[in-house]
Amino acid sequence: MRRSSLRWTIPTFLALQLGLLWIQGAQLHRQNQTLQGLREDVQALADSIENSQSPAADEDDSASVPVSLQANPAHKQTAVLGVEEEQDPAAKELKASRDSAQKAVTEAREAQSKLSFEENARRVEEAKQVQAATGSWQGWAWAALALVALALVARSILRRRA
Secondary structure, rough: OOOHHHHHHHHHHHHHHHHHHHHHHHHHHHHHHHHHHHHHHHHHHHHHHHHHHHHHHHOOHHHHHOOOOOHHHHHHHOOHHHHHHHHHHHHHHHHHHHHHHHHHHHHHHHHHHHHHHHHHHHHHHOOOOOOHHHHHHHHHHHHHHHHHHHHHHHHHHHHHHH
């Protein structure tokens, strides 16, 4: 009589353990996906911060040069008038191109931040959907496991009385 109860108990517990391991693996997979998404977000943010700091570093180069090595304003005024006239359109064109580049960078950053907000909202919505789907079957899985355990206990009680 003892042998028959062990014959069903051990496979049942092994099946329960397998089911629990499968649930744990699914949870670990979901956590891994979430962590990978967060890693990508952090990397994108770090790249964005790095890109936003590099133009500021170019603007501050004159502040880091010692005063003794900076160009003397008096030397700039001694330039020949013809050379200034030739450089003036080129300087204006260079300044216009810098301004347009800065404007394009600003617009690109704004668009990227908008896309980032939309992407984050989409990811949150997907995470909610996955969690809702996972939560619905997990409840049924726990209920089934409880029912199996209850059936095993009832069976063992009935066998002892018989």
